[in-house]
Amino acid sequence: MMVVNGSPLPNLPWEECSVDCRDIVWRSKQNPIITRDAVPDANSIFNSAVVPFEDGFAGVFRCDDTARIMQLHAGTSRDGIHWAIEPQRIQFQCADDEIGKFVYGYDPRVCWIDDRYYVTWCNGYHGPTIGVGYTFDFKTFHQIENAFLPYNRNGVLFPRKINGKFAMLSRPSDTGHTPFGDIFYSTSPDMEHWGHHRFVMGPKYGWQSTKVGGGPMPIETSEGWLIFYHGVITSCNGFEYSFGAALLDLEQPWQVMYRTAPYLMAPREMYERVGDTPNVVFPCAALVDAPTNRIAIYYGAADTVVALAFARVDQVIEFVKSHSEL
Numbered sequence: 090m091m092v093v094n095g096s097p098l099p100n101l102p103w104e105e106c107s108v109d110c111r112d113i114v115w116r117s118k119q120n121p122i123i124t125r126d127a128v129p130d131a132n133s134i135f136n137s138a139v140v141p142f143e144d145g146f147a148g149v150f151r152c153d154d155t156a157r158i159m160q161l162h163a164g165t166s167r168d169g170i171h172w173a174i175e176p177q178r179i180q181f182q183c184a185d186d187e188i189g190k191f192v193y194g195y196d197p198r199v200c201w202i203d204d205r206y207y208v209t210w211c212n213g214y215h216g217p218t219i220g221v222g223y224t225f226d227f228k229t230f231h232q233i234e235n236a237f238l239p240y241n242r243n244g245v246l247f248p249r250k251i252n253g254k255f256a257m258l259s260r261p262s263d264t265g266h267t268p269f270g271d272i273f274y275s276t277s278p279d280m281e282h283w284g285h286h287r288f289v290m291g292p293k294y295g296w297q298s299t300k301v302g303g304g305p306m307p308i309e310t311s312e313g314w315l316i317f318y319h320g321v322i323t324s325c326n327g328f329e330y331s332f333g334a335a336l337l338d339l340e341q342p343w344q345v346m347y348r349t350a351p352y353l354m355a356p357r358e359m360y361e362r363v364g365d366t367p368n369v370v371f372p373c374a375a376l377v378d379a380p381t382n383r384i385a386i387y388y389g390a391a392d393t394v395v396a397l398a399f400a401r402v403d404q405v406i407e408f409v410k411s412h413s414e415l
């Protein structure tokens with residue numbers, strides 16, 4: 090029997106799939122759950138990360154302002170659906186002014202490891218790279234060294250050390266709207282020095298033919314690390330972002346055991362089709378209730394709003410295995 094290695098989270102947001110629903114991942118009827126109205130002067134709030142915190146939830150949100158500067162804001166919620174987001178961006182405390190100087194920050198991920206919440210994001214430092222910071226309380230945030238040289242995006246930490254080292258997925262990129270993208274795996278003894286880089290996976294045909302990148306933090310199961318990842322196809326109107334899932338080996342996560350040939354979710358609803366960047370679903374976080382297999386996936390839609398979807402770990406794993414092409 091498949092087992093999720095995680096904590097109970099009975100209060101995660103949840104809606105059952107409707108009786109006639111055939112989807113493995115289904116959308117919340119309350120979508121979009123977060124719009125620009127949550128922050129004064131926001132142009133858009135999307136691609137954001139949430140985690141369990143105290144009696145409820147906390148998160149780091151991508152809020153682009155009306156000057157279209159990409160910023161990170163902290164927020165809290167009782168139910169995971171209604172959010173109080175700070176009107177001011179996070180001011181990271183950093184021992185090194187060169188690294189702490191704010192240029193832009195976007196597409197955050199948040200991951201509890203050992204004793205604190207780590208935040209990774211796409212950080213402007215002579216081009217995009219992976220910024221790393223941490224918080225204990227979602228009030229004070231500390232920033233440490235960037236994980237990699239520019240150019241890199243989509244830094245996704247694993248929720249525990251693997252073989253004694255911190256572990257991260259990332260996607261080396263360029264300075265623009267990168268027309269390529271492979272997922273790599275790197276490890277670090279101290280969250281500062283990253284190395285032992287290994288190739289995980291690259292684009293394939295169809296919905297994932299242009300590039301792929303990590304999404305929410307990996308979910309540990311007895312079948313392997315379950316990851317959701319985004320895939321991009323280039324149409325005559327530009328990039329379209331969908332997402333699928335893969336199972337990675339528990340001890341050697343760069344070994345891909347299964348990977349979805351079809352997507353799990355592609356832009357379909359109006360809020361995914363229409364926005365500042367049309368046709369984008371971009372998952373950055375997943376809450377899991379281990380005993381019941383329930384997953385709530387937070388994803389950015391059309392680079393404009395945050396939306397919520399649901400799935401069950403066992404059903405996703407069964408789908409990945411039966412629809413896999415490596």
Ligand code: BMA
Pocket residue numbers: 136195196266267330366369371389392
């Ligand atoms: C990527 C990032 C994401 C965005 C996506 C689609 O390169 O900028 O934040 O959602 O493009 O525009």
